[in-house]
Amino acid sequence: MNPLHLLAQAPATNFWAEPNGSTSLWVKIVVGLIFGIGLIFALMAAPPQVRRPIVAGVTFLAGLFYVLFYLWPVPIDQKDGELPRNAVEGVGFWLKDALGVVVNFTNILTGFMIGLGIYSLLRIHLRRFFKFQKDWGFSLTLLLSMLAMIFFGYADWLSRLGERGALLDERSNWTLVNYGRDFLFEGLLQQMDAAMFSIIAFFILSAAYRAFRIRSVEATILLATALIVMLSLMGAVQYAIDTPIKQAAGPNGFLLNFQLSEISQWIRNTFQTSSLRGIAFGVGIGALAMGLRLWLSLERTGGNG
Amino acid sequence: MNYDFLRLTVGVLATVGLYSVLYRENKFYRFFEHIFLGLASGWTLVALWTESLKSNWWDKMVGTAAEGTNAAANGNWAYILLLPIGLMGYFVFSKKHNWMSRIPIGIILGLWSGQQIQVWWNTYGPQINASMKPIFPTTFSSFTVPATPEAGAVYPSQAITNFLFVLTVLSVLSYFLFSFDVKNRAIRNTSILGRYLLMIGFGAIFGSTVMMRFTLLIDRMYFIWIEWFQTWILRR
Amino acid sequence: MSVAQPAKRPLGERLQSLPKFWIYSILLVLTTIPLFVTVSVPNEPQEPAIDLYASLMQLPEGGRVLIASDWTGSTRGESGGEFDAIIRILMRKKIKFAIYSTADPQAPLVARDSIARLNDERRKAGLAPYERFTDWVSVGYFPNSEGATNGIANDIRSVFGGRKDFPPGRPPTDIFQSPVLQGVRSVSDFPMLIVITASKTSNFTVERVYGKTPLAFAVTGVMGPETQVFYQSKQIVGFAGGLKGVYDLETMMEHGINNPGPDGKIVVPSSKYGQIPGFPGMPNKGKGTLYYPTLHVALALLILTVIIGNVGMFLSKRANQR
Numbered sequence: 001m002n003p004l005h006l007l008a009q010a011p012a013t014n015f016w017a018e019p020n021g022s023t024s025l026w027v028k029i030v031v032g033l034i035f036g037i038g039l040i041f042a043l044m045a046a047p048p049q050v051r052r053p054i055v056a057g058v059t060f061l062a063g064l065f066y067v068l069f070y071l072w073p074v075p076i077d078q079k080d081g082e083l084p085r086n087a088v089e090g091v092g093f094w095l096k097d098a099l100g101v102v103v104n105f106t107n108i109l110t111g112f113m114i115g116l117g118i119y120s121l122l123r124i125h126l127r128r129f130f131k132f133q134k135d136w137g138f139s140l141t142l143l144l145s146m147l148a149m150i151f152f153g154y155a156d157w158l159s160r161l162g163e164r165g166a167l168l169d170e171r172s173n174w175t176l177v178n179y180g181r182d183f184l185f186e187g188l189l190q191q192m193d194a195a196m197f198s199i200i201a202f203f204i205l206s207a208a209y210r211a212f213r214i215r216s217v218e219a220t221i222l223l224a225t226a227l228i229v230m231l232s233l234m235g236a237v238q239y240a241i242d243t244p245i246k247q248a249a250g251p252n253g254f255l256l257n258f259q260l261s262e263i264s265q266w267i268r269n270t271f272q273t274s275s276l277r278g279i280a281f282g283v284g285i286g287a288l289a290m291g292l293r294l295w296l297s298l299e300r301t302g303g304n305g
Numbered sequence: 306m307n308y309d310f311l312r313l314t315v316g317v318l319a320t321v322g323l324y325s326v327l328y329r330e331n332k333f334y335r336f337f338e339h340i341f342l343g344l345a346s347g348w349t350l351v352a353l354w355t356e357s358l359k360s361n362w363w364d365k366m367v368g369t370a371a372e373g374t375n376a377a378a379n380g381n382w383a384y385i386l387l388l389p390i391g392l393m394g395y396f397v398f399s400k401k402h403n404w405m406s407r408i409p410i411g412i413i414l415g416l417w418s419g420q421q422i423q424v425w426w427n428t429y430g431p432q433i434n435a436s437m438k439p440i441f442p443t444t445f446s447s448f449t450v451p452a453t454p455e456a457g458a459v460y461p462s463q464a465i466t467n468f469l470f471v472l473t474v475l476s477v478l479s480y481f482l483f484s485f486d487v488k489n490r491a492i493r494n495t496s497i498l499g500r501y502l503l504m505i506g507f508g509a510i511f512g513s514t515v516m517m518r519f520t521l522l523i524d525r526m527y528f529i530w531i532e533w534f535q536t537w538i539l540r541r
Numbered sequence: 542m543s544v545a546q547p548a549k550r551p552l553g554e555r556l557q558s559l560p561k562f563w564i565y566s567i568l569l570v571l572t573t574i575p576l577f578v579t580v581s582v583p584n585e586p587q588e589p590a591i592d593l594y595a596s597l598m599q600l601p602e603g604g605r606v607l608i609a610s611d612w613t614g615s616t617r618g619e620s621g622g623e624f625d626a627i628i629r630i631l632m633r634k635k636i637k638f639a640i641y642s643t644a645d646p647q648a649p650l651v652a653r654d655s656i657a658r659l660n661d662e663r664r665k666a667g668l669a670p671y672e673r674f675t676d677w678v679s680v681g682y683f684p685n686s687e688g689a690t691n692g693i694a695n696d697i698r699s700v701f702g703g704r705k706d707f708p709p710g711r712p713p714t715d716i717f718q719s720p721v722l723q724g725v726r727s728v729s730d731f732p733m734l735i736v737i738t739a740s741k742t743s744n745f746t747v748e749r750v751y752g753k754t755p756l757a758f759a760v761t762g763v764m765g766p767e768t769q770v771f772y773q774s775k776q777i778v779g780f781a782g783g784l785k786g787v788y789d790l791e792t793m794m795e796h797g798i799n800n801p802g803p804d805g806k807i808v809v810p811s812s813k814y815g816q817i818p819g820f821p822g823m824p825n826k827g828k829g830t831l832y833y834p835t836l837h838v839a840l841a842l843l844i845l846t847v848i849i850g851n852v853g854m855f856l857s858k859r860a861n862q863r
Contacts, residue, residue, distance in 0.1 A: 017379040020368030028382035029366065036389030043393070044402050055407045062415030066691075070423045100699020103685075103692030105387060106416055108362045109409050110685035111353050112391025114646075118346045119395060138339045145343025146350075153351030166673050166709035169657055183312055184344055186654060189647070190614030191316035191528065192341040195323040197615040198521035201839075202327055202565050204514070209564060209846040210557070213854050218504045223847070225508025226515075230844060233516050233785050234837045239583040252452045261585055266466070268509065273773045274470045275506035276766055277432055278477025278499065284429050285482075291421030294414050327565050345647075352646030356682035360703045373712045378703070417687055424748040428776075431751070435774035509766045513783060517619060517762030519572070519839040520784040523832045524618030526572045535577070 056297035063295035156181035232264030313533045438467035473502045556853025575835040590789035592779030605637040607731040610652040611644035611738035622787035622828030623759035637721040639678045643686035644740045674708035694750040788829030795825045
């Protein structure tokens with residue numbers, strides 16, 4: 001059993017990889033699952049003083065992969081079948097080969113963690129429904145909508161798995177499950193998504209009306225810039241202001257610098273970009289420091305450990 | 306009944322239902338709000354599996370048989386270990402064992418923080434370079450840039466613009482970096498200037514944000530009044 | 542006994558406290574009426590959008606690009622319009638594309654449904670639709686955006702490995718067998734990576750992919766100022782920001798750059814480029830053309846309400862000083 005073969009540079013069949021459908025593969029999967037569940041129970045029994053070192057160690061090892069990836073010489077334009085010449089190159093080759101697997105692990109773990117939000121939603125609404133608490137009817141609505149989407153979503157996906165899958169890109173070949181998915185996704189979900197986000201337009205207008213007051217120098221500068229930006233976004237206004245200036249100035253005239261398009265572009269390129277860049281630099285320095293603190297587990301958060 | 310008309314009508318009803326919250330919170334709004342949440346979370350579960358986990362995790366774990374022009378692929382059983390690690394995240398709901406949820410989070414955060422070195426340089430290296438602009442003019446043949454400028458020349462108007470650019474970057478940066486009390490008047494005044502110049506950036510963001518939010522609203526109005534009402538009710 | 546009439550509030554105070562119901566109603570009406578009126582608004586595309594269009598038009602015909610589609614129905618007006626414009630340009634130049642998403646699980650299906658709609662448009666115009674797997678592939682969704690983008694930058698074959706798409710008449714097939722991705726060994730094999738997004742995935746892409754292949758962005762209005770920072774430092778070749786960006790692209794699709802129209806006038810001049818054609822006579826109008834006039838009315842309303850509020854404030858201050 002070569003541990004390096006776990007992530008990279010592995011022959012086709014080895015301790016970690018078995019042919020599809022083989023008994024040995026399924027035995028190893030079951031054993032692996034039992035081991036994983038055993039690990040959970042072992043961690044549940046872990047004394048409090050080892051908890052923080054475990055989390056810190058896992059975080060450090062995870063971060064170390066990318067730190068090594070960037071600092072260790074890795075092969076550029078690696079050819080198929082090319083082998084490392086020494087231990088340093090060997091580690092570099094391993095890092096390069098392991099990157100795709102590490103990215104895959106990250107995506108899989110994140111995928112499992114996304115389920116947290118849905119699990120939380122289900123906990124609340126299932127409890128409300130089964131105990132007939134206040135607004136249980138709305139919880140039932142939510143659960144039924146979720147089930148409907150899961151059913152039609154999966155059924156639509158399954159219907160596309162066969163050889164006729166590509167034909168379903170044309171509506172004339174649709175069946176009930178395809179219509180169901182389209183109705184729920186395009187007909188309802190996308191429209192409601194758009195509606196939810198568009199409600200903010202009303203609040204922005206109301207907030208701008210009530211709160212946008214020229215009470216200080218800062219507020220005046222903010223308002224003036226916002227006004228110039230909004231006017232520059234209005235092509236008709238820009239045309240109305242720029243056309244007489246263009247006609248008065250002629251080609252290459254000095255007056256052309258006073259067109260709304262030129263003024264807004266100058267403000268954008270001179271002040272807007274530079275001030276946002278200053279913010280970005282400040283945020284970037286903070287993010288780098290935070291990254292280092294997280295990697296080395298120097299961040300103290302609340303809770304156990 | 307025509308499917309497109311039915312689909313559009315239900316979409317319009319849902320939009321109006323959600324907009325009813327602008328008047329006041331009501332059961333009509335809450336009904337559609339819960340439908341929205343249910344559909345969104347249902348689709349998240351579907352897409353997580355069909356678009357990601359099935360090929361990234363399941364097929365890699367159990368392998369795939371030869372099919373069509375796809376060669377057979379071996380299964381890597383170690384992928385099963387990701388399931389218990391991922392499930393540790395769900396211990397966040399446990400009062401006694403919620404520390405275990407930090408293990409998968411620690412892996413993800415660790416991988417993120419390890420990337421920050423290169424991320425920082427990729428993002429800010431070119432920007433630092435682009436901020437180093439010439440602030441002294443090299444020619445006084447014209448104050449502004451003529452129609453056919455000399456190659457490589459920096460005209461006075463350009464030098465002034467560049468100076469304002471560099472001054473803005475440095476003063477805004479000074480505002481962020483020197484957030485503690487400083488006695489030096491030059492730095493204090495630079496930070497104050499930075500605060501004013503920051504407002505220009507915020508004003509631009511506000512103007513662009515307003516455009517975005519209004520566009521979303523206009524899109525909804527177009528959907529209701531043109532795609533549904535004009536096309537299907539007025540039949541034009 | 543007479544009832545005392547409540548004192549009339551001063552004008553300044555009344556101007557500052559218009560009821561929310563009226564403001565919302567006026568906004569609803571003013572964003573509806575212009576939609577029924579067809580108005581052509583003159584437009585001067587901004588430099589980043591001109592650079593984006595020029596970069597797209599300079600891609601070799603029959604080539605391929607990588608697209609990150611990270612938008613959903615919530616930003617249909619802006620991101621949907623940008624997506625339609627960019628895909629129309631790519632289809633007309635017969636450029637193949639591979640689409641992946643990292644921001645939202647809904648994004649891959651939203652992109653596929655949009656391409657189906659654009660294919661319907663091509664069929665109606667008598668053009669061959671873009672065939673899935675041959676002309677374009679859907680790579681799928683990657684839940685961890687930073688990690689996936691990092692992987693795409695450094696080892697795209699490994700990150701995309703195992704993903705399947707649907708060729709006609711065949712079962713789901715490895716995407717690297719598709720003509721779109723055949724021979725691709727790294728992200729540098731793509732002449733461009735286009736990110737159409739309503740979130741921070743554009744930032745993640747610059748952070749990790751910069752230097753490996755030219756980047757072009759299509760972002761929402763909110764992200765426009767931030768994206769301008771990347772554009773100014775030449776980390777991206779061009780970008781379209783918000784509804785204005787959509788309208789800029791549609792204008793250039795109609796008129797080209799430095800192209801004299803039938804009246805001899807150049808609608809989109811640029812000193813940076815030579816003559817770059819548009820696609821006159823083809824369906825170029827999209828959400829930009831449809832929504833842009835109404836945006837004027839909405840922005841004018843906002844400016845007016847802010848002015849009213851400030852006038853009310855000044856009147857109140859003056860009244861208090863008396």
